Amino acid sequence: MLAELVAPRDFVDCYANETTLDAETVAARAARFPAWVTGLLVVRNLLVMPFGLKGRARSGECIGIFPVAGRGRNEILLGFDDRHLDFRISILCRDNVAYAATWVRPHNVLGRIYLRVVLPFHRLIMRRAVARATGA
Numbered sequence: 001m002l003a004e005l006v007a008p009r010d011f012v013d014c015y016a017n018e019t020t021l022d023a024e025t026v027a028a029r030a031a032r033f034p035a036w037v038t039g040l041l042v043v044r045n046l047l048v049m050p051f052g053l054k055g056r057a058r059s060g061e062c063i064g065i066f067p068v069a070g071r072g073r074n075e076i077l078l079g080f081d082d083r084h085l086d087f088r089i090s091i092l093c094r095d096n097v098a099y100a101a102t103w104v105r106p107h108n109v110l111g112r113i114y115l116r117v118v119l120p121f122h123r124l125i126m127r128r129a130v131a132r133a134t135g136a
Contacts, residue, residue, distance in 0.1 A: 001070050001077045002090035002103050011115060014101035015126050019093065019134035023076045026098045027091040029133035031064025037125055041065070048114065079103075085111035100130045 006012055019026065033041070061068040066078035069088055079088035085106045092099045102122065106112040 001072055001075055002088055002092075002101050005088060005103050005105070007105070011104040011106075011119075012101065013123070013126070014099055015130040016097050016099045017130050017134040018096055019098045020096055021093065021098065021134065023074055023091045023093040023098070026093055026100075026130075026133045027063045027076045027078065030091065030100060030129040031066060032132075033064070033125075033129070040121060040125075044118070082111075084108055084114060098130065098134050100126060100133075102126065 002012075021029075063076065063078060066089060067080050068076065069079050070077035072092075074094045075090055075092040077088055077090050079086070085104055087102065087104045090099070090101045090103070092101070104115055106115055
């Protein structure tokens, strides 16, 4: 589902590990952040509040802090659209591999700045979340 969104200049990355788990289980496990990540998210939410970025989902079905944006046979799509950027996280499980891919489309300079600032944290958090969720 994520591949249908990607356009030139969008940010996309993907991390994978072997697993026999389904997408729902991997997503739920990955969304259980350790305390240091939760702390970073609190700081992030305080810093972006004046700029109108959403801190988390306000309603609807969520896995962790992420709203469910779609479901496929072996895939769960999480994320939402915002004024400054849109983002999705795809958890896809097939052939005994779990893939966690992130897509971000900044809409303006604030979205591009935000993406640059969070990328180092994003990469670290996603790598560890996939490893933790798949038991690697």
